[in-house]
Amino acid sequence: MNATLEMSDAIPGISPDIYGPADFAEVAKIVHEAAGIVLPSGKSMLVYSRLAPLVRASGLVTFGKYIQRLRSDRSELNRAVAALTTNHTFFYREAHHFEHLQAQLRPHLVRTLKDGGKVRVWSAGCSSGEETWSITMSLLGRDRHEGQQLARADLRVLATDLAPHAVEAGKAATYAAKDLKPVPEALRSAWVVERGDEAVIHDTARSIVRFRLLNLLGDWPIRGRFDCIFCRNVMIYFDNPTKERLVQRFCEALHPGGYLYIGHSERVTGPAMNMLNLVGPTIYQRSVA
Structure with a gap:
């Protein structure tokens, strides 16, 4: 051309x-x-x-x-x-991921927290925060009182992106009220404060999230492993060798039994296939053995 x-x-x-x-x-x-x-x-x-x-x-x-x-x-x-970088995203995008998180993973995470353990979740390539807050609301659940108890436990959500303007937008946690409509009403009622045409994520939800600048291809200054990682509609911009290396690193950053959620047009290939089991549409679980 x-x-x-x-x-x-x-x-x-x-x-x-x-x-x-x-x-x-x-x-x-x-x-x-x-x-x-x-x-x-x-x-x-x-x-x-x-x-x-x-x-x-x-x-x-x-x-x-x-x-x-x-x-x-x-x-x-x-x-x-x-x-x-195209920062196109919206709340509750690919809703089946959040439904799986609530139905399959959340009960285990709640038990872990109530038993005094810690829970770590990563929103990798978080863009302007819509995915991160969808994850966070799903984790805290529909009952605000229970969610506040969970937030006081050792629960943290890491949100990273390489675009500074996207990270700042996520931190601000303020959106047009109409943009929150895809989120189930019970979660919105518990974790969103509407002020006219504006919606702000509740302080309790904000207290457990850390937004950071991070290039996924660089070093990860991260300690410990994650219970689940969301990296959706990011790898579509990469070539196959880059995708395979990144997914392998995600595997190594997951606890055995932890989940990896990827975009609807993305697939796991390469060495990571030996460590991940497909358990739902674009949902993978790290092998326990």
């Missing part, structure tokens, strides 16, 4: 003759190395539209100079990757 722009495609402040196939190829290479994201040639115009504002803000004028900065400035690279 010829990525050279027509004048009508140009963004003000960025000349249309300073972005071509070689620039796209370099950006694609850098982004794959940094975050495992695969950018096929058909995404050339998307790359231009997402990065041109950053090029302009940097004052570097040309993509070539901006690409040089990406190779030497980690902060700018993180901004570029975040700009290229």
Whole structure:
């Protein structure tokens, strides 16, 4: 594909003759190395539209100079990757995962907490927090009194993403009230405070969640193992070797018997297949043995 722009495609402040196939190829290479994201040639115009504002803000004028900065400035690279990441999500997406969590896993986790044990859950690639809060409400349950008791126990939810703006949105825990409609009414009543057209996640739910910046391809400064991990609609952007390495790492981060929830169009392949059993639609359980 010829990525050279027509004048009508140009963004003000960025000349249309300073972005071509070689620039796209370099950006694609850098982004794959940094975050495992695969950018096929058909995404050339998307790359231009997402990065041109950053090029302009940097004052570097040309993509070539901006690409040089990406190779030497980690902060700018993180901004570029975040700009290229699609943060499309919504509450209670793929509802069967939350239903499984409540019906199959939650009773065990509640017993663990009431017996003085600890429970750890990870929302990996949490985007702007809709998945994380859906998980958290499902864990705390429909009874606010019981949920408050669980929150006072050793229960923590880790929410990570590589996009700073997404992590900040998740921390804010404030959404349009209409966006919470997919959540079952009993959970909304217990854990959502509506103020007109705005909805805020209840303080009790917020108290057990920790939002952090994390690149899944980098080091994981995480101690201990998880009872379940959600990583949904993230691996669709990766090539197969990257997916297989990531799922293997997730396996190693799960307790035996723990669950991995992935996106509806994603599948487990590679060495991790020897450690995971398919127990529901895109729901895998780590072998106990």
